[in-house]
Amino acid sequence: MDSTIIYTVAAIAILASLGLAVFRALAGPTVFDRALAANAVGNGAIMLLAVVGFLAGRPEFLDIGILYALLNIIATLAVLKFFRYGDLGHAGEEPVD
Amino acid sequence: MQDQLLTLISWMFLALGSFFYLVGALGLFRMPDVFTRMHATSVSDTLGVGFLITGMAIDAGWSLNTARLVIILAFLFFSGPIATHALAQAALHAGVKPALSDDRLKKARRISATRRAAGGGRDKSTTGTGTRKRTTRKSKSTSSGKGRARPSKR
Amino acid sequence: MVLLTMMAVVTIGVVRLRNLFAVVILGGIYSFLMASVMIMLDAVDVAMTEASVGAGISTVLMLGVLHLTKMEEIKPAHTPLLPLFVAVVTAGGLVYGTIDLPPFGDPSGIIHQNVAPYYLQNSITDTSAPNVVTAVLASYRGFDTLGETVVIFTAGIAVLLLLKGRRPLPASGDGKAKSRTRRRRRRK
Numbered sequence: 001m002d003s004t005i006i007y008t009v010a011a012i013a014i015l016a017s018l019g020l021a022v023f024r025a026l027a028g029p030t031v032f033d034r035a036l037a038a039n040a041v042g043n044g045a046i047m048l049l050a051v052v053g054f055l056a057g058r059p060e061f062l063d064i065g066i067l068y069a070l071l072n073i074i075a076t077l078a079v080l081k082f083f084r085y086g087d088l089g090h091a092g093e094e095p096v097d
Numbered sequence: 098m099q100d101q102l103l104t105l106i107s108w109m110f111l112a113l114g115s116f117f118y119l120v121g122a123l124g125l126f127r128m129p130d131v132f133t134r135m136h137a138t139s140v141s142d143t144l145g146v147g148f149l150i151t152g153m154a155i156d157a158g159w160s161l162n163t164a165r166l167v168i169i170l171a172f173l174f175f176s177g178p179i180a181t182h183a184l185a186q187a188a189l190h191a192g193v194k195p196a197l198s199d200d201r202l203k204k205a206r207r208i209s210a211t212r213r214a215a216g217g218g219r220d221k222s223t224t225g226t227g228t229r230k231r232t233t234r235k236s237k238s239t240s241s242g243k244g245r246a247r248p249s250k251r
Numbered sequence: 252m253v254l255l256t257m258m259a260v261v262t263i264g265v266v267r268l269r270n271l272f273a274v275v276i277l278g279g280i281y282s283f284l285m286a287s288v289m290i291m292l293d294a295v296d297v298a299m300t301e302a303s304v305g306a307g308i309s310t311v312l313m314l315g316v317l318h319l320t321k322m323e324e325i326k327p328a329h330t331p332l333l334p335l336f337v338a339v340v341t342a343g344g345l346v347y348g349t350i351d352l353p354p355f356g357d358p359s360g361i362i363h364q365n366v367a368p369y370y371l372q373n374s375i376t377d378t379s380a381p382n383v384v385t386a387v388l389a390s391y392r393g394f395d396t397l398g399e400t401v402v403i404f405t406a407g408i409a410v411l412l413l414l415k416g417r418r419p420l421p422a423s424g425d426g427k428a429k430s431r432t433r434r435r436r437r438r439k
Contacts, residue, residue: 013115017122
């Protein structure tokens with residue numbers, strides 16, 4: 001069986017979800033919608049990388065997927081920490097309201 | 098025989114993963130507020146990614162690529178809940194209220210009341226429908242503006 | 252192609268939005284899309300650089316900058332017609348320049364005739380590195396890479412000193428220090 005078809009289907013599905021996430025990032029009313037959509041786009045980039053690697057017959061690209069996963073979580077956490085404390089260098093305890 | 102079985106299983110996993118991934122993205126697109134959207138993306142983060150990576154790992158067999166896929170899967174499984182948790186905490190802390198069903202009921206009642214008021218006062222002419230449309234649109238826009246977080250206030 | 256369309260849409264969103272925080276997040280999304288395009292073009296190392304620098308470092312650094320400035324952008328006072336004209340003319344010149352280029356992947360192109368065959372044939376016997384790009388960067392052009400690393404190291408130290416001087420808390424600049432080391436590691 002030729003496994004190209006199913007990988008193409010998966011790639012198209014991931015591309016469509018990327019488009020939806022980009023729309024949410026552009027339209028989303030709050031900043032958190034945009035951060036959520038950015039996280040989704042990062043995950044979509046990882047999965048697209050893996051699927052395209054298998055589609056092209058070169059799954060060695062997956063190393064970069066690991067890098068993307070690390071970067072994605074670092075970026076999301078930095079954004080959220082900044083938004084919560086207003087500063088990246090904050091020590092992390094609860095602010096006194 | 099066994100090879101064909103494995104390929105079939107891998108196809109099934111990949112198709113399921115694509116389906117769940119697309120469903121999660123549709124939820125991100127369609128859901129009404131931040132928290133329900135988070136709920137929707139968790140579908141694609143766990144089920145979609147899990148099925149896709151399992152399918153690819155079955156296709157790759159026992160090799161270095163499977164190890165890489167497992168590492169990616171572990172990272173995503175850890176990072177997804179952490180990011181969602183931090184996002185929900187930050188959103189709650191910034192004062193974004195979840196859209197409850199009571200709110201929606203109240204909004205619907207208010208809209209219908211304004212509609213009745215706008216439609217009952219005058220005849221069924223074209224101007225009446227015009228004002229009706231405008232009032233509903235206005236109430237929608239104010240409710241969406243209320244949910245917007247104001248970052249400059251903090 | 253789909254990815255490029257999405258990138259164009261994101262760019263328009265970046266231009267139109269006034270909330271700088273959202274613009275930073277959209278910049279991260281743009282970088283991830285750009286990295287995906289690079290992977291489609293088989294340029295894996297460029298994709299890695301784009302993802303780590305664009306989505307990782309610049310997002311974090313921009314957030315640090317955002318802490319020092321305001322959150323909302325002021326509406327521009329002048330009309331955008333003259334900058335638009337300059338940008339269109341420059342883009343037209345660049346597109347006109349690409350007409351003379353040899354087709355993508357043409358083995359008889361000029362850049363494939365000079366030193367590339369030597370690298371491709373002798374890199375394993377010369378340096379015993381399995382990846383040709385690594386061999387070129389780290390062995391054939393080793394001094395060049397060393398100079399780059401020195402420059403970036405100096406820039407990182409300077410930025411760290413500036414940030415430390417502005418806010419004398421001991422815990423401040425923690426996330427930036429981490430990102431700096433990441434960037435240095437990436438350049439090696």
